Amino acid sequence: MEIGFIANAFREKSILITGSTGFLAKILVEKVLRVQPKVKKLYLLVRATDSQSAAQRVQNEVIEQELFHVLREKHGKEFGTFIWEKISPIPGDIIHENLGIEDAGLRELLWKDINMIINVAATTNFYVRYDVALNVNVLGPKHVMKFAKSCSKLEVLLHVSTAYVTRDKPGLLLEKALSMEETLKDNLFFDIDTEIELVERRKKELQAGKPTEDVEKMAMKELGIERARHFGWPNTYVFTKAMAEMLLGQLRGNLPLVIARPTIITSTWRDPIPGWIEGIRDTDSVMDVIPGDMVINAMIAMVVAHSNQNAEFIYHISSSVRNPVNYEVLERSGYSYVAKHPRIGKDGKEIRMFKVPVFKTLDSFHAYLFLRHQLPLEMLRVVNFILCHLFSKKYNELRSKYKIVMRLADLYAPYCFLKGRFDDINLERLRMETRKHGDSHMFDFDPKNIDWDAYFHNIHIPGVIRKAIK
Structure with missing residues (x-):
C-alpha cells in the first residue's frame, strides 16, 4: 500500500464534505486547506435554503472560528480571497435524495468533478427521536452512497461512524465489518425497512390521538432507546450508526469504502491550535478518548491509502490499547488546574471548588x-x-x-464503564506506512505520543472551560 506524500495526494482534487459546520468537519477543512493550498475545491454541503444562506452559514460557523487563526495569519489580507477560491458551499441535506441539491446543473457539475467524499454528517445525540436518527444516520448515508455512485471520477468514500457500534465485552473489540441484519444479541436479527415502517406506524398511532409536540417527541425518543436495547445497542445513536455501516457495506458494489470509527472525541491536541473544542459532552476504569486533530489526521491518511481500492476498510481511531488513560488522571488534572486557576465570582470572591467523586464501577x-x-x-x-x-x-x-x-x-x-478495549491493528499498519513515507509528524495519529496528564491539565480542561465561559 503506497501512501506517498499525503498532502500531495490532495493536489488538484475536489472533495465533497457533509456535516461541514460540525466539529470534526471544521478541523478537516482547515487541515486540508493548510497542508495543501493547491487542493482544487472543497464542496461543503450545508443545510440552507439557498446558496447565499449556505455561504453565510459557512462564513459564520466555519471560517470565522478561532480554528482558522493559523490560516488567517498565513494568508494575511489574501485570506478571504484564498478561502472563497477553494470553498464552495452547497445548500442541501443528506436526508433527501440527491442530497437535497435541487439545481440539476450543479448536480451534474459535482458528479463530473468530485474525487473524494467524506461523510461526517450525523445526529450525535444519544437520546434523539428515533425518526430523526433514522433519517439522518441511516437514510442519509444511503443517499450519500447513491450520490457517490454517480460521481464518474470518485476515488473513495469515507464514512465517519463510531467505535461503539461493536459489542462491548472484556478483551479486544475488533475492527471488523458488521453483517447486514446482525445484532449484538445472539440469535436475534432485524430488518432496517421494518424499523422504518415501525416508526411511521407508531407516528400515525400517536397523531391519531392528537398529542402535544412534547408528547410525540418523548414517545419517539423512548421508541429509539427501546428498539436499540432490544437488539443490544446502548442507545439510538449507536444503533442507527450500526445500521448505516450495514447499508453502506451492502450497497457499495465496487466503490472504495472506508469506515472510520472514532471513540470519544476530545479537544485538539496541538493542530492547528491546542484545546479547540465545540460542544461539551462531558477509577481504575479506562476511558477511550482521542483528540479531534488526531481523528482528522487518521481520516486523511485513510482516504489517501485507499483511493481506488475496490474494497471496504474498517478502522478504530482509539487509545485504549496503545495508550490507555483512566478517570483518575482526568480527576487529578481537573482538580490541579482549578486549584491553580481559581474561578472568581461576580462578587469578586474566589468560587470554592470541591473534588468530584470518581466511581470505579x-x-x-x-x-x-x-x-x-x-x-x-x-x-x-x-x-x-x-x-x-x-x-x-x-x-x-x-x-x-x-x-x-x-x-x-x-x-x-x-462509555464511562467500557468493558473491552478497541483493537486498532488496522490503524497501526496505516501508522507504519505514514512513518515510512515521512508523514507521521504532519499527520500524527498515534496516541502513544500523548502525555495524558499534560494534555488534560494544559490543553483539554482549559479548552473546555473557555468554551463553557463563552
Missing part, C-alpha cells in the same frame, strides 16, 4: 446516588404525605431532576 455509582439522592428524596415523599402535601412543589422539582440525572447516567454508562 456502575454499581458504586448507583449506590452513591441511592444514598445521597434517592433515599433523601424518598424520605421527603413520606414527610410530604404526612404533612398533607405541604412540600409537593419541592418534591416534584427534585424528583424531576433526579429522573433526568438517572436517564443521563443510563445513556452514558456504556
Whole structure:
C-alpha cells in the first residue's frame, strides 16, 4: 500500500464534505486547506435554503472560528480571497435524495468533478427521536452512497461512524465489518425497512390521538432507546450508526469504502491550535478518548491509502490499547488546574471548588446516588404525605431532576464503564506506512505520543472551560 506524500495526494482534487459546520468537519477543512493550498475545491454541503444562506452559514460557523487563526495569519489580507477560491458551499441535506441539491446543473457539475467524499454528517445525540436518527444516520448515508455512485471520477468514500457500534465485552473489540441484519444479541436479527415502517406506524398511532409536540417527541425518543436495547445497542445513536455501516457495506458494489470509527472525541491536541473544542459532552476504569486533530489526521491518511481500492476498510481511531488513560488522571488534572486557576465570582470572591467523586464501577455509582439522592428524596415523599402535601412543589422539582440525572447516567454508562478495549491493528499498519513515507509528524495519529496528564491539565480542561465561559 503506497501512501506517498499525503498532502500531495490532495493536489488538484475536489472533495465533497457533509456535516461541514460540525466539529470534526471544521478541523478537516482547515487541515486540508493548510497542508495543501493547491487542493482544487472543497464542496461543503450545508443545510440552507439557498446558496447565499449556505455561504453565510459557512462564513459564520466555519471560517470565522478561532480554528482558522493559523490560516488567517498565513494568508494575511489574501485570506478571504484564498478561502472563497477553494470553498464552495452547497445548500442541501443528506436526508433527501440527491442530497437535497435541487439545481440539476450543479448536480451534474459535482458528479463530473468530485474525487473524494467524506461523510461526517450525523445526529450525535444519544437520546434523539428515533425518526430523526433514522433519517439522518441511516437514510442519509444511503443517499450519500447513491450520490457517490454517480460521481464518474470518485476515488473513495469515507464514512465517519463510531467505535461503539461493536459489542462491548472484556478483551479486544475488533475492527471488523458488521453483517447486514446482525445484532449484538445472539440469535436475534432485524430488518432496517421494518424499523422504518415501525416508526411511521407508531407516528400515525400517536397523531391519531392528537398529542402535544412534547408528547410525540418523548414517545419517539423512548421508541429509539427501546428498539436499540432490544437488539443490544446502548442507545439510538449507536444503533442507527450500526445500521448505516450495514447499508453502506451492502450497497457499495465496487466503490472504495472506508469506515472510520472514532471513540470519544476530545479537544485538539496541538493542530492547528491546542484545546479547540465545540460542544461539551462531558477509577481504575479506562476511558477511550482521542483528540479531534488526531481523528482528522487518521481520516486523511485513510482516504489517501485507499483511493481506488475496490474494497471496504474498517478502522478504530482509539487509545485504549496503545495508550490507555483512566478517570483518575482526568480527576487529578481537573482538580490541579482549578486549584491553580481559581474561578472568581461576580462578587469578586474566589468560587470554592470541591473534588468530584470518581466511581470505579456502575454499581458504586448507583449506590452513591441511592444514598445521597434517592433515599433523601424518598424520605421527603413520606414527610410530604404526612404533612398533607405541604412540600409537593419541592418534591416534584427534585424528583424531576433526579429522573433526568438517572436517564443521563443510563445513556452514558456504556462509555464511562467500557468493558473491552478497541483493537486498532488496522490503524497501526496505516501508522507504519505514514512513518515510512515521512508523514507521521504532519499527520500524527498515534496516541502513544500523548502525555495524558499534560494534555488534560494544559490543553483539554482549559479548552473546555473557555468554551463553557463563552
